[in-house]
Amino acid sequence: MFSEKLKIYARLMRIDKPIGTYLVAWPMLWALWIAGNGHPDTANVIVFLLGAFLMRSAGCVINDFADRKIDAHVERTRARPLAAGEVSSKAALVLFVALCLIAFALVLTTNTLTVFLSFGAVVLAALYPFMKRYTYWPQAFLGAAFGWSIPMAFAAQSGAVPAAAWLIFTANICWVIAYDSMYAMVDREDDLKIGVKSTAILFGTWDRHIIGLFQLAFMALMITAGNAFALAPLFYVGLGIAAAFAIYHQWLILRRNKENCFRAFLNNNLLGAAIFIGLLLSYLRF
Numbered sequence: 001m002f003s004e005k006l007k008i009y010a011r012l013m014r015i016d017k018p019i020g021t022y023l024v025a026w027p028m029l030w031a032l033w034i035a036g037n038g039h040p041d042t043a044n045v046i047v048f049l050l051g052a053f054l055m056r057s058a059g060c061v062i063n064d065f066a067d068r069k070i071d072a073h074v075e076r077t078r079a080r081p082l083a084a085g086e087v088s089s090k091a092a093l094v095l096f097v098a099l100c101l102i103a104f105a106l107v108l109t110t111n112t113l114t115v116f117l118s119f120g121a122v123v124l125a126a127l128y129p130f131m132k133r134y135t136y137w138p139q140a141f142l143g144a145a146f147g148w149s150i151p152m153a154f155a156a157q158s159g160a161v162p163a164a165a166w167l168i169f170t171a172n173i174c175w176v177i178a179y180d181s182m183y184a185m186v187d188r189e190d191d192l193k194i195g196v197k198s199t200a201i202l203f204g205t206w207d208r209h210i211i212g213l214f215q216l217a218f219m220a221l222m223i224t225a226g227n228a229f230a231l232a233p234l235f236y237v238g239l240g241i242a243a244a245f246a247i248y249h250q251w252l253i254l255r256r257n258k259e260n261c262f263r264a265f266l267n268n269n270l271l272g273a274a275i276f277i278g279l280l281l282s283y284l285r286f
Contacts, residue, residue, distance in 0.1 A: 009095060012064060012081045013057035019266055020060065023179070025052040026272030027172045028149035030279055031165065034229050035157035038283025044156050047106045048149060054106075058099035059125045059145065065092045066129035074190040100125075113155040121148045132191075136202035139184065143176030144169075164228035171221035178214040178246075179268040181207065182253055185261040208253055215246045222275070231282055238278015245271040 014020060028048050032040040064071065064082045071083035081087045100122055107118040124145035131138040150169045151161045177199060184191070184200035185207060191198055203210045219239065226235050245267060252264035 008081050008086050012061055012087060012092065012095065013099075014060040015057070019269060021053050021056045022269045023176075023272060024056045024146050024149065025049060026269075026276055027147055027168065027175075028052055028153050029276050031150040031153035031168060032157055033276070033279050033283065034168075034231070035154045035165075038280075040157055043109070044153070047109060048153055048156070051103050051106055052149065054099050054103040055121060055125055055149075058096050058103070059128065061092050061096045061099065062126055063129040065089060065096070068092075070194055070196060074187060074194070076187060076190075107152075110156040111159060113159065113161075114152050117148070117152045117155055117161075121145070121152065124148055132196050132198060134197075136197045136199060137177075138197065139177045139180040139199045140173060142180055143173030146176050147172035164225055167221050167225040167228060171218050171225065174214045174218040174221065175268075175271075178211045178218065179249075179265050181211050181214075182249065182261050182268075183265040185253065185256060186258045186265075207256070208250060211253070212250055215249075219243055219246070231279070234282035235275075235278050238275045238281075241274040241278070242271045245274060 010016065025048075029045075032044060032048060036044075064080050067077070068082040068089065071077035071080050077083060082089065082092055104118060104122075107115050124141065128138065128141045128145045131141045135141075147169045150172060151165055154161045154165045181199040181203065184198035187196075188198070188200045190196075191201060199210075200207055219242070222239055223236070226239070249264040249267060249271075252260040252267070
């Protein structure tokens with residue numbers, strides 16, 4: 001019985017679907033490596049990787065709490081624990097608070113500026129799930145929530161958040177809008193029926209084109225950030241590979257096939273990894 005409960009909570013935290021943790025972790029790792037000039041503190045890397053897992057899990061829990069009545073009407077989400085009645089709303093809220101507190105305990109091992117910034121992370125994580133009721137831009141709020149680890153990483157590693165760090169933060173918002181719009185294309189029909197808002201609905205028949213513009217903005221901002229931090233050429237090689245993935249994503253969503261749109265979303269993990277590998281290699285001395 002206890003093991004079954006654990007499995008339900010694990011599903012609620014999406015432990016079985018780690019893509020979200022990866023998409024949170026890559027920008028955070030970019031920031032740590034740049035802030036640490038290629039040699040970030042091991043303790044910071046551990047703290048932020050654990051934090052990425054915990055806060056993404058907390059985000060999934062509060063998202064499912066906010067959508068517990070909506071998810072039951074969407075084919076892809078009706079089997080989620082809260083929508084299916086496998087766990088109570090009270091238990092979900094307790095889990096959300098517990099995950100945030102554990103993450104906060106990790107942040108307390110860093111410095112005052114990082115601790116101060118961490119409150120922003122909790123606010124963004126708690127607000128995002130409710131934005132789809134009020135705005136067609138919930139993806140922008142998700143981008144801010146996913147990317148808040150960027151200024152936090154700079155703060156933890158260097159004790160300050162340079163202006164150029166906000167270029168990476170803004171670039172990440174553009175990237176998240178692009179890939180989460182691909183994700184939203186999968187649910188567009190259901191969202192229209194139940195009145196949930198998204199960029200996929202807002203963009204309409206221009207969805208692929210506007211996603212492409214956000215992909216271009218992401219690349220332009222990352223190039224600008226690379227110049228601002230005087231990064232080595234291999235970083236731009238990684239960006240070039242990432243651009244190739246972005247073109248592939250455009251090909252996948254060309255016909256708006258749901259399975260291919262979801263594949264495009266998932267494949268953004270490789271785009272993030274390509275940038276990190278390029279960044280990692282750019283600091284190595286051959």
